[in-house]
Amino acid sequence: MARKNMDVSQSFRDLGAQFRGLDSRDPSSWPAIPRYVLLAAVALLVLGALWYFWVSGAAEELEGERAKEVTLRADYKTKLQRAVSLEELKKQRAQVMQYVNLLEKQLPSKAEMDALLSDINQAGLGRSLQFDLFRPGQLVVKDYYAELPIALKVTGRYHDIGAFTADIANLSRIVTLNNLSIAPSSDKDKVGALTLEATAKTYRYLDPEEIAAQRAAASETQGEGKK
DSSP, X not given: OHHHHHHHHHHHHHHHHHTTTOOTTOGGGSOHHHHHHHHHHHHHHHHHHHHHHHHHHHHHHHHHHHHHHHHHHHHHHHHHHHHHHHHHHHHHHHHHHHHXXXXXXXXXXXXXXXXXXXXXXXXXXXXXOEEEEEEEOOOEEOSSEEEEEEEEEEEEOHHHHHHHHHHHHTSSSOEEEEEEXXXXXXXXXXXXXXXXXXXXXXXXXXXXXHHHXXXXXXXXXXXXXXX
């Protein structure tokens, strides 16, 4: 037993002796065991450095992919909202176009204006009203339609005048009564009669030629303004 302990102690002393007096500038002259230990340490350091750089690169790549995911999610939400808004805008546009088409059907064309004036006149005559004045005014041209004011003055009974205004409102074309004024008739022969004075306004859509002329005039005006 004592012999074995002495052998182990001697082995450790021999091993320790190999690590004493090593020349750090010439590792090739070292005994075998120190050289192997140095090589193992260098290998561990290299493996550790490689592992560190690999882990760092993987972490950066992971962060980059996470950032891409956040960006893609935000982009998806934005596009989804646009798609929903686009469908809603399409529905609203369709509703507006239906309303515009309905209004256009209520607006007479240039050729139909005479018939509309006749309808207004017939509405008064049909209620036994006397026309003291029926004078179309100057046509006022807007961007896409034209407005025609008509000075009216009719005399008749109260209920007949009321029915006349209702008939005007129920015409298939748009006609409005503005600046209404009702007063007793100045005609002494018509006891109890009233006189209605008003400005009727009717509208018609512009022909394509008139719209083109309007745009040309607007462009010319803008050009002169820039000069």
